[in-house]
Amino acid sequence: EPEVTQTPSHQVTQMGQEVILRCVPISNHLYFYWYRQILGQKVEFLVSFYNNEISEKSEIFDDQFSVERPDGSNFTLKIRSTKLEDSAMYFCASSEDSEASSYEQYFGPGTRLTVT
Amino acid sequence: KNQVEQSPQSLIILEGKNCTLQCNYTVSPFSNLRWYKQDTGRGPVSLTIMTFSENTKSNGRYTATLDADTKQSSLHITASQLSDSASYICVVPSPSTDSWGKFQFGAGTQVVVTP
Numbered sequence: 001e002p003e004v005t006q007t008p009s010h011q012v013t014q015m016g017q018e019v020i021l022r023c024v025p026i027s028n029h030l031y032f033y034w035y036r037q038i039l040g041q042k043v044e045f046l047v048s049f050y051n052n053e054i055s056e057k058s059e060i061f062d063d064q065f066s067v068e069r070p071d072g073s074n075f076t077l078k079i080r081s082t083k084l085e086d087s088a089m090y091f092c093a094s095s096e097d098s099e100a101s102s103y104e105q106y107f108g109p110g111t112r113l114t115v116t
Numbered sequence: 117k118n119q120v121e122q123s124p125q126s127l128i129i130l131e132g133k134n135c136t137l138q139c140n141y142t143v144s145p146f147s148n149l150r151w152y153k154q155d156t157g158r159g160p161v162s163l164t165i166m167t168f169s170e171n172t173k174s175n176g177r178y179t180a181t182l183d184a185d186t187k188q189s190s191l192h193i194t195a196s197q198l199s200d201s202a203s204y205i206c207v208v209p210s211p212s213t214d215s216w217g218k219f220q221f222g223a224g225t226q227v228v229v230t231p
Contacts, residue, residue, distance in 0.1 A: 041223075042205070042223040043160065045220075048218070091160070093159075103165075104165060105162065107160050108159055110158070
């Protein structure tokens with residue numbers, strides 16, 4: 001069964017450093033998402049991406065964040081200058097169609113980011 | 117303001133028993149409502165997606181109901197198993213001016229099934 005994959009599974013970085021989290025969505029999917037989940041808290045939407053551009057972003061997704069689909073398979077989230085409060089689990093997800101449809105959204109296993 | 121509220125926050129049930137989780141939402145306009153199961157340290161896994169016209173939908177031992185008039189949904193777990201121990205999350209897509217790209221997540225109900 002196809003699945004969303006994410007690398008690395010755990011990333012430790014120092015405050016102020018740049019990190020890139022990588023995701024490989026399911027191959028025929030067109031809509032891509034990033035979420036974060038701070039330990040013990042709810043999942044929070046960060047950004048949705050379609051047709052090589054951001055469709056929607058949350059208040060969390062400020063100028064420190066950027067997303068890119070550098071090739072036909074990868075979908076990346078870059079945090080330019082990490083802060084302690086960026087420590088969280090980051091989930092990538094993909095879907096065949098938009099959220100307004102009834103298409104299922106598949107989540108990856110997540111990348112645990114620890115900022116020290 | 118959180119537009120998706122779930123209750124209870126947590127519950128403990130004996131293996132083999134049933135339980136019902138609640139979700140109230142205020143997102144408008146409404147497109148669909150999703151229930152996910154999230155095991156600790158893992159990504160959410162979809163259980164059901166319910167559209168405006170659907171009242172009940174089952175996925176094995178999971179049955180979701182939706183009342184779009186009162187903006188309430190429930191997830192019923194029948195004959196619980198130890199593997200049902202997880203967080204159950206209610207999610208509703210919320211539109212902005214020209215996009216449906218944003219999601220509103222509930223805080224989840226943490227279910228613990230004990231032997």
